[in-house]
Amino acid sequence: MGGIGFELLKVDGRARLGRMVTGHGAIETPTFMPVATQGSVKSLAPCDLLAAGAQIVLANTYHLMLRPGHELIRELGGLHRFMGWDGPILTDSGGFQVWSLSKLRRIGEEGVEFRSHVDGSRRALSPESCVAIQHALGVDVLHPLDECLAHPATEAETERSLALTLRWLERAVAAHRAAGAPGALFGIVQGGTSEGLRRRAVESVAALELPGHSIGGLAVGEPKLQMYDITELVAGLLPTDRPRYLMGVGKPPDLVEAVARGVDLFDCVMPTRNARNGQAFTPDGPINIANARFARDPAPIDAECGCEACRRFSRAYLRHLFTARELLAYRLLTLHNLTFYLGLMQQMREAVARRDFSGFRARFLDRYGLESLRGSADDTPADSEA
Amino acid sequence: MGGIGFELLKVDGRARLGRMVTGHGAIETPTFMPVATQGSVKSLAPCDLLAAGAQIVLANTYHLMLRPGHELIRELGGLHRFMGWDGPILTDSGGFQVWSLSKLRRIGEEGVEFRSHVDGSRRALSPESCVAIQHALGVDVLHPLDECLAHPATEAETERSLALTLRWLERAVAAHRAAGAPGALFGIVQGGTSEGLRRRAVESVAALELPGHSIGGLAVGEPKLQMYDITELVAGLLPTDRPRYLMGVGKPPDLVEAVARGVDLFDCVMPTRNARNGQAFTPDGPINIANARFARDPAPIDAECGCEACRRFSRAYLRHLFTARELLAYRLLTLHNLTFYLGLMQQMREAVARRDFSGFRARFLDRYGLESLRGSADDTPADSEA
Numbered sequence: 001m002g003g004i005g006f007e008l009l010k011v012d013g014r015a016r017l018g019r020m021v022t023g024h025g026a027i028e029t030p031t032f033m034p035v036a037t038q039g040s041v042k043s044l045a046p047c048d049l050l051a052a053g054a055q056i057v058l059a060n061t062y063h064l065m066l067r068p069g070h071e072l073i074r075e076l077g078g079l080h081r082f083m084g085w086d087g088p089i090l091t092d093s094g095g096f097q098v099w100s101l102s103k104l105r106r107i108g109e110e111g112v113e114f115r116s117h118v119d120g121s122r123r124a125l126s127p128e129s130c131v132a133i134q135h136a137l138g139v140d141v142l143h144p145l146d147e148c149l150a151h152p153a154t155e156a157e158t159e160r161s162l163a164l165t166l167r168w169l170e171r172a173v174a175a176h177r178a179a180g181a182p183g184a185l186f187g188i189v190q191g192g193t194s195e196g197l198r199r200r201a202v203e204s205v206a207a208l209e210l211p212g213h214s215i216g217g218l219a220v221g222e223p224k225l226q227m228y229d230i231t232e233l234v235a236g237l238l239p240t241d242r243p244r245y246l247m248g249v250g251k252p253p254d255l256v257e258a259v260a261r262g263v264d265l266f267d268c269v270m271p272t273r274n275a276r277n278g279q280a281f282t283p284d285g286p287i288n289i290a291n292a293r294f295a296r297d298p299a300p301i302d303a304e305c306g307c308e309a310c311r312r313f314s315r316a317y318l319r320h321l322f323t324a325r326e327l328l329a330y331r332l333l334t335l336h337n338l339t340f341y342l343g344l345m346q347q348m349r350e351a352v353a354r355r356d357f358s359g360f361r362a363r364f365l366d367r368y369g370l371e372s373l374r375g376s377a378d379d380t381p382a383d384s385e386a
Numbered sequence: 387m388g389g390i391g392f393e394l395l396k397v398d399g400r401a402r403l404g405r406m407v408t409g410h411g412a413i414e415t416p417t418f419m420p421v422a423t424q425g426s427v428k429s430l431a432p433c434d435l436l437a438a439g440a441q442i443v444l445a446n447t448y449h450l451m452l453r454p455g456h457e458l459i460r461e462l463g464g465l466h467r468f469m470g471w472d473g474p475i476l477t478d479s480g481g482f483q484v485w486s487l488s489k490l491r492r493i494g495e496e497g498v499e500f501r502s503h504v505d506g507s508r509r510a511l512s513p514e515s516c517v518a519i520q521h522a523l524g525v526d527v528l529h530p531l532d533e534c535l536a537h538p539a540t541e542a543e544t545e546r547s548l549a550l551t552l553r554w555l556e557r558a559v560a561a562h563r564a565a566g567a568p569g570a571l572f573g574i575v576q577g578g579t580s581e582g583l584r585r586r587a588v589e590s591v592a593a594l595e596l597p598g599h600s601i602g603g604l605a606v607g608e609p610k611l612q613m614y615d616i617t618e619l620v621a622g623l624l625p626t627d628r629p630r631y632l633m634g635v636g637k638p639p640d641l642v643e644a645v646a647r648g649v650d651l652f653d654c655v656m657p658t659r660n661a662r663n664g665q666a667f668t669p670d671g672p673i674n675i676a677n678a679r680f681a682r683d684p685a686p687i688d689a690e691c692g693c694e695a696c697r698r699f700s701r702a703y704l705r706h707l708f709t710a711r712e713l714l715a716y717r718l719l720t721l722h723n724l725t726f727y728l729g730l731m732q733q734m735r736e737a738v739a740r741r742d743f744s745g746f747r748a749r750f751l752d753r754y755g756l757e758s759l760r761g762s763a764d765d766t767p768a769d770s771e772a
Contacts, residue, residue, distance in 0.1 A: 043714060045698075
């Protein structure tokens with residue numbers, strides 16, 4: 001399957017326990033990928049990622065091509081060596097950031113032109129150059145350039161966009177195969193909120209027999225339950241023998257709901273970005289450490305958590321650090337949140353292994369709270385961390 | 387000697403190898419105390435401090451009394467437990483920060499009134515309350531309130547200020563002894579740049595038979611060589627059986643020169659603050675990691691250094707992190723700089739042990755460079771890290 005192997009170890013309902021083998025080691029799925037936007041998971045070192053249970057990280061092609069530049073990273077031995085992370089790395093295509101961060105972008109059949117948000121310089125991405133940049137980075141899983149459609153969009157707009165994305169995908173596949181580079185190119189399934197277009201997208205993407213499939217264009221503002229429905233539809237149609245990655249999702253209940261619908265891989269800035277805003281995740285729902293009620297609280301964030309923040313420090317101390325804008329606050333909260341996210345993924349793997357996923361799901365949601373179902377999915381941005 | 391013990395193990399010229407025993411363990415001197423202004427060495431966790439070789443840390447009374455408040459820290463079991471650091475802690479008196487950070491300060495015989503730089507609230511410090519605050523923190527070494535005189539000052543101003551500081555010292559000693567609290571109160575030797583007043587200060591302070599002596603009022607703008615001369619004068623007059631602490635000093639060559647003059651303890655924000663400005667210390671002098679010449683440099687900051695930053699990352703990666711304002715840059719450079727400072731102290735201890743201090747001093751200064759001798763001492767501020 002070109003760059004990676006995937007083995008489905010157990011299925012419980014639609015939830016899957018799998019094993020993905022890459023050139024930088026094997027990972028167990030379902031799992032969550034911490035976001036290392038600029039080649040660093042903000043405030044954490046690689047040893048912290050291992051301690052938190054990370055098996056694979058995500059980096060952003062858009063950010064790295066602009067700074068420090070993919071040629072520089074290639075020259076220094078590739079992204080793994082550059083950032084000191086020996087495990088697998090997945091990159092997105094950069095398409096999403098072109099749409100969300102850059103200025104004066106212009107899209108055409110050939111690709112997209114834009115101005116760098118770093119220095120205003122003119123840049124371009126084509127399906128071919130996008131793949132070549134990821135080859136220069138030397139990552140394990142790469143993504144084809146796609147068009148990111150704003151929500152809401154009409155059926156006609158979505159159809160036009162999907163068609164372009166599919167033409168770009170074919171060019172990316174050709175470029176990747178021609179290069180003979182290591183690394184697995186995943187296919188992205190777009191199609192907005194249209195059931196018919198999502199079906200057509202799955203059909204076209206699956207026909208290319210790529211080693212993995214990514215579900216894109218969700219968590220961009222649609223209602224949460226619609227996100228779940230489309231995830232269920234797409235995952236139900238995709239080949240079962242390859243990993244499925246739901247891009248940019250999400251909150252803890254979203255991860256549980258998506259695993260219940262057959263998703264294997266996730267990424268989201270929420271555990272890391274929200275940490276820097278004082279939010280800490282717990283099995284009883286999130287808390288904000290800045291809250292005055294924690295000022296004299298000697299308890300850890302989460303007594304059940306084994307991370308360094310919870311083993312050594314009180315909520316009172318963490319609140320003090322956060323209030324005093326101490327850098328250590330961001331680091332400890334980030335470490336805790338990733339430990340929580342990755343621990344949740346491990347609990348889901350164990351639940352599938354013992355065929356108790358629906359029991360786990362009910363207990364988790366009952367305790368964590370279901371409030372997130374009421375919102376829209378735009379509070380889980382598929383964004384980068386810049 | 388009230389709270390600590392001190393044993394002089396070896397003397398080489400005026401350089402001393404010693405052992406100071408506190409209620410939170412023993413430390414070897416000479417050593418450097420990383421600055422944990424607000425109860426955290428900026429960006430580092432206690433495990434990093436141990437990895438860097440820290441034996442004792444300094445915290446700032448002024449900052450902690452304002453935020454989160456010493457009563458809160460007492461309630462939570464004291465500063466050691468609060469910040470998760472089991473080793474010895476030394477606090478300054480807060481006097482320096484009252485003069486450098488607070489607004490509308492008014493000084494009188496009773497003490498000093500000022501407005502908090504955090505919230506503008508009216509606060510006061512007297513010799514008695516200053517000691518009581520440090521008792522609430524539960525630290526191992528505490529300091530009496532002193533007046534911090536701006537440089538330059540006339541002989542008359544210096545004499546008036548010294549007299550007040552000595553009256554305050556007697557009140558602090560009485561309050562400390564009456565409280566019967568653990569912890570060792572050090573005496574601070576002031577006297578500006580006046581040899582006569584420094585002599586008088588040593589005489590008065592030494593008569594109190596305190597367990598340690600601190601040399602204050604230096605590194606505030608006087609010429610560097612004058613700082614060395616006064617250090618030599620004061621250290622030469624102080625009792626030999628107690629530790630000497632040179633407050634707020636300094637650059638690496640300053641540490642070597644002060645140890646050569648009989649100093650045992652140091653603190654300075656330079657390794658930590660400068661790290662956040664991109665400066666990294668090496669045996670060949672400091673470098674600034676932001677420099678374009680490091681953009682493609684695959685070497686570590688210092689090939690001889692064993693810190694995590696040097697073992698795992700290139701200058702190119704660290705420069706990228708710093709340029710991209712990634713939090714990990716501050717953390718890795720801080721870790722490196724403290725490892726360098728603490729390694730330098732260890733090398734000095736070893737040189738004294740084998741009676742080769744003057745050889746070590748010559749080799750170190752020859753390689754590091756002597757440029758710092760030409761400046762004034764105001765670039766080594768005895769400041770806090772807020």
